[in-house]
Amino acid sequence: MNAPDGRSPRLRLSEIFASIQGESTRVGLPTVFVRLTGCPLRCVWCDTEYAFQGGETRSIDDIVNAVATFGLRHVCVTGGEPLAQKDCPALLRALCDAGHAVSLETSGALDIGAVDARVSRIMDLKAPGSGEAARNRWENLALLRRGDEIKIVLAGEDDYRWACEQIAAHDLAARCEVLLSPVAGQLDPASLAEWIVRDRLPVRFQLQLHKVLWADARGK
Numbered sequence: 001m002n003a004p005d006g007r008s009p010r011l012r013l014s015e016i017f018a019s020i021q022g023e024s025t026r027v028g029l030p031t032v033f034v035r036l037t038g039c040p041l042r043c044v045w046c047d048t049e050y051a052f053q054g055g056e057t058r059s060i061d062d063i064v065n066a067v068a069t070f071g072l073r074h075v076c077v078t079g080g081e082p083l084a085q086k087d088c089p090a091l092l093r094a095l096c097d098a099g100h101a102v103s104l105e106t107s108g109a110l111d112i113g114a115v116d117a118r119v120s121r122i123m124d125l126k127a128p129g130s131g132e133a134a135r136n137r138w139e140n141l142a143l144l145r146r147g148d149e150i151k152i153v154l155a156g157e158d159d160y161r162w163a164c165e166q167i168a169a170h171d172l173a174a175r176c177e178v179l180l181s182p183v184a185g186q187l188d189p190a191s192l193a194e195w196i197v198r199d200r201l202p203v204r205f206q207l208q209l210h211k212v213l214w215a216d217a218r219g220k
């Protein structure tokens with residue numbers, strides 16, 4: 001756990017809070033969210049721009065202790081892009097060692113290979129409407145396990161068609177769960193649901209439950 005100088009590695013932390021998991025197959029579970037600061041991407045529909053900068057520097061030991069105070073089993077490390085900080089894999093490992101069920105939300109633009117096998121990786125594939133599709137690190141697909149999940153956020157019908165092509169071309173549904181969700185206010189959720197049923201797409205439709213409950217309130 002400790003660095004060669006004996007100190008626990010330190011990360012830039014944006015916020016830590018307990019809420020209901022709003023996405024993924026863990027939707028609805030009371031969860032502690034550890035939001036790390038910083039992201040090298042700039043998705044046009046990003047809803048966590050406040051996490052691009054700021055926050056405070058905390059040691060891994062501090063963060064694990066803070067998580068423990070919430071008394072919850074499920075922990076989600078998110079951002080920003082958590083893997084942009086080199087000590088994120090050590091934090092994930094420490095949370096697993098502390099007995100938590102840990103998930104990681106990642107953009108799909110950085111190498112996911114160093115993440116502990118106990119962690120469920122919720123990995124985005126960026127559709128063209130995000131403005132960041134060129135950042136997809138396609139090599140990550142070969143690293144996915146059954147407990148991981150691929151999330152594709154769609155801004156419109158063009159993005160949906162793109163997602164269908166990727167699901168077919170890379171046999172995504174055979175690798176792990178695939179989640180499709182609409183950008184709030186840009187793609188009608190009912191339309192996306194109807195397309196999925198019409199096309200018999202082997203995916204899971206999802207809405208961001210936390211936005212249904214609390215709109216865009218921070219720390220929820």
Ligand code: SF4
Pocket residue numbers: 039040041042043045046047048049079080081107
């Ligand atoms: S990867 Fe996530 S945090 Fe980064 S810009 Fe895109 S949506 Fe925002």
